[in-house]
Amino acid sequence: MADLSVNICGVDFKNPVIPASGTFGYGREYEHLFSLEKLGGISVKGTTLKKRTGNLPPRIAETPAGMLNSVGLQNPGIDHFIEEELPYLLTKNTVIIANIAGADVEECVQIAEKLEGTQVHMIELNISCPNVKQGGAAFGTSCSMASQVTKSVRNATTKPLIVKLSPNVTDITEIARAVESEGADAVSLINTLMGMRIDINTRRPVLHNNVGGFSGPAVFPVAVRMVWQTANAVKIPVIGMGGISSGEDAIEMMMAGASAVQVGAVTFSDPFAPVRIISEIDEFLNRKNIDSVRDIVGTVKPW
Amino acid sequence: MNFVQGKFFITEKTAVAKQIYSFRIECPEVVKIACAGQFVHIKADGFLLRRPISICGLDREKGLLRIVFEVRGKGTDKLSQLNKGDFMDIIAPLGHGFTVNRDYKKVVLIGGGIGTPPMLPLAEIYGDRATVITGFRNSGAVILQEDFGKTGAETVLCTDDGSAGVHGFVTEPLAEILKKNGADMVYACGPAPMLKKVSEICREKNIPCEISLEERMACGVGACLGCACRIKKNGEEVFAHVCKDGPVFNAEEVLW
Numbered sequence: 001m002a003d004l005s006v007n008i009c010g011v012d013f014k015n016p017v018i019p020a021s022g023t024f025g026y027g028r029e030y031e032h033l034f035s036l037e038k039l040g041g042i043s044v045k046g047t048t049l050k051k052r053t054g055n056l057p058p059r060i061a062e063t064p065a066g067m068l069n070s071v072g073l074q075n076p077g078i079d080h081f082i083e084e085e086l087p088y089l090l091t092k093n094t095v096i097i098a099n100i101a102g103a104d105v106e107e108c109v110q111i112a113e114k115l116e117g118t119q120v121h122m123i124e125l126n127i128s129c130p131n132v133k134q135g136g137a138a139f140g141t142s143c144s145m146a147s148q149v150t151k152s153v154r155n156a157t158t159k160p161l162i163v164k165l166s167p168n169v170t171d172i173t174e175i176a177r178a179v180e181s182e183g184a185d186a187v188s189l190i191n192t193l194m195g196m197r198i199d200i201n202t203r204r205p206v207l208h209n210n211v212g213g214f215s216g217p218a219v220f221p222v223a224v225r226m227v228w229q230t231a232n233a234v235k236i237p238v239i240g241m242g243g244i245s246s247g248e249d250a251i252e253m254m255m256a257g258a259s260a261v262q263v264g265a266v267t268f269s270d271p272f273a274p275v276r277i278i279s280e281i282d283e284f285l286n287r288k289n290i291d292s293v294r295d296i297v298g299t300v301k302p303w
Numbered sequence: 304m305n306f307v308q309g310k311f312f313i314t315e316k317t318a319v320a321k322q323i324y325s326f327r328i329e330c331p332e333v334v335k336i337a338c339a340g341q342f343v344h345i346k347a348d349g350f351l352l353r354r355p356i357s358i359c360g361l362d363r364e365k366g367l368l369r370i371v372f373e374v375r376g377k378g379t380d381k382l383s384q385l386n387k388g389d390f391m392d393i394i395a396p397l398g399h400g401f402t403v404n405r406d407y408k409k410v411v412l413i414g415g416g417i418g419t420p421p422m423l424p425l426a427e428i429y430g431d432r433a434t435v436i437t438g439f440r441n442s443g444a445v446i447l448q449e450d451f452g453k454t455g456a457e458t459v460l461c462t463d464d465g466s467a468g469v470h471g472f473v474t475e476p477l478a479e480i481l482k483k484n485g486a487d488m489v490y491a492c493g494p495a496p497m498l499k500k501v502s503e504i505c506r507e508k509n510i511p512c513e514i515s516l517e518e519r520m521a522c523g524v525g526a527c528l529g530c531a532c533r534i535k536k537n538g539e540e541v542f543a544h545v546c547k548d549g550p551v552f553n554a555e556e557v558l559w
């Protein structure tokens with residue numbers, strides 16, 4: 001058995017596999033299938049200051065090897081999260097990452113302040129949700145906005161701060177550098193790409209929101225490329241995600257420069273995917289006689 | 304809610320109408336805990352998202368689960384290519400099923416088209432205390448009549464074009480039966496316009512009604528919040544989730 005542990009911004013993970021925000025709820029559902037303790041960490045459903053009802057259905061569309069979603073950050077609000085979900089999650093002996101989003105800088109700051117008094121291990125500031133009208137993607141697609149929100153949240157929290165980046169930009173490294181210089185401890189990427197499907201019989205978009213976030217195996221090469229570019233541009237750790245569906249994908253993402261990975265849409269297909277990926281990573285390392293998963297991070301040998 | 308995921312042996316496959324298939328799958332652990340109105344989430348090879356299909360039969364003795372589905376698109380087409388002796392990858396049982404009350408003396412079950420399968424387990428429970436009204440496009444689309452007959456329930460068959468049974472929609476016999484005999488409960492599954500009409504008829508007559516809804520799903524277990532539907536709870540409009548809070552809802556709560 002290889003050493004699967006990683007350390008990101010001072011936080012120890014027993015392995016590098018983390019279910020991605022919005023695809024794993026608060027873990028309660030999947031606990032029927034496996035113990036959450038097996039996971040490196042859990043990035044919980046994106047949480048806003050006040051409860052949000054989300055977008056009108058349909059919210060899901062299928063694509064070749066992928067899917068679109070327009071859930072629209074439906075969540076019960078930060079107070080509910082802190083009172084009802086977090087205490088339970090903290091008993092699970094895994095790293096709990098609070099994924100947060102706000103309509104403006106002030107809201108993000110207030111959420112971070114509320115989390116300051118809790119035992120949550122890390123904050124993942126989502127500046128890239130494509131499914132909400134205000135804030136969300138607007139933060140993630142402009143360097144000055146990304147800097148401003150990172151700086152303000154940085155000042156409001158002592159927790160390790162991950163900033164989650166949007167792929168819907170011309171140059172993701174610019175944004176990554178901007179948030180690094182404002183004190184982000186790590187970046188995670190990619191959030192979903194913007195996509196659209198149309199029902200040709202009704203001429204209606206499949207999603208009621210018309211457009212939505214594209215994820216799943218289809219986006220994997222885009223994600224690997226962006227993780228590689230970002231890892232080369234910043235010194236802080238990169239958490240890679242987007243289309244990972246196997247241990248080999250996770251290894252590829254880590255070779256591109258990711259210190260850990262998040263696993264999202266594939267869980268809908270195979271609910272055991274996060275734990276399967278952990279054992280597949282282990283098998284690969286054993287097969288190649290590699291002692292530690294940390295030894296593969298960023299080891300791609302570009303031409 | 305308790306559920307399992309696994310690959311289960313297909314013991315029987317039959318075509319029950321054009322492009323409509325019935326499968327029996329051996330999965331005692333699912334059958335033991337499943338109830339009428341719940342669904343199974345099926346992996347179709349080559350597709351990211353699973354397909355939700357209602358439970359159409361629970362043979363508790365033999366541990367067999369039955370589903371009946373129509374080929375609607377690429378995923379169900381792929382599933383229809385499975386055969387006896389293959390394995391079907393399912394997550395089940397999922398969702399919140401129908402409320403069953405063994406004291407009810409008279410219930411009406413309504414199935415529209417491919418919404419008919421989830422009514423069969425209810426007919427098996429209520430037997431001759433049930434009246435089953437099913438409606439189909441035409442005689443070629445009619446399914447499960449023999450199975451309903453075997454339960455002892457009274458059956459009324461309708462077709463839109465009159466090519467089998469009564470000419471017309473299920474809502475006409477429903478209104479008549481409720482007027483004549485009343486009912487303790489009405490259960491329905493089918494296309495949305497039919498469910499809406501059934502709900503209205505029941506509301507007028509003050510008869511409780513449960514309906515099974517459809518929505519596009521990803522996880523199927525309540526984690527992704529993809530399968531939202533608008534309902535009214537304690538006077539407040541909220542999004543419930545078809546895979547976890549449903550698929551069966553109290554008709555009074557549903558906002559159309």
Ligand SMILES: Cc1cc2nc3c(=O)[nH]c(=O)nc-3n(C[C@H](O)[C@H](O)[C@H](O)COP(=O)(O)OP(=O)(O)OC[C@H]3O[C@@H](n4cnc5c(N)ncnc54)[C@H](O)[C@@H]3O)c2cc1C
Binds near residue numbers: 355357372378
């Ligand atoms: C709770 C529930 C129970 C169901 N029970 C049955 C049943 O017993 N028998 C039966 O024949 N059908 C049933 N359906 C409908 C069935 O799920 C769809 O016909 C099927 O998903 C279509 O898949 P496809 O690949 O053929 O179509 P495609 O159009 O290729 O599918 C594309 C995507 O849209 C989704 N989708 C398309 N139509 C529907 C729909 N009506 N409802 C939900 N998702 C849809 C698919 O799951 C897939 O993700 C049920 C649906 C739900 C929600």
Ligand SMILES: Cc1cc2nc3c(=O)[nH]c(=O)nc-3n(C[C@H](O)[C@H](O)[C@H](O)COP(=O)(O)O)c2cc1C
Binds near residue numbers: 099243
């Ligand atoms: C249904 C759904 C809901 C999501 N909700 C959130 C969210 O609340 N916050 C967030 O930062 N990312 C959210 N995401 C994005 C994922 O966390 C992830 O970045 C993306 O899906 C790419 O990974 P994947 O291809 O493995 O799914 C969501 C994705 C999906 C599919």
Ligand code: FES
Binds near residue numbers: 524526
């Ligand atoms: S399909 Fe994921 S919550 Fe219902």
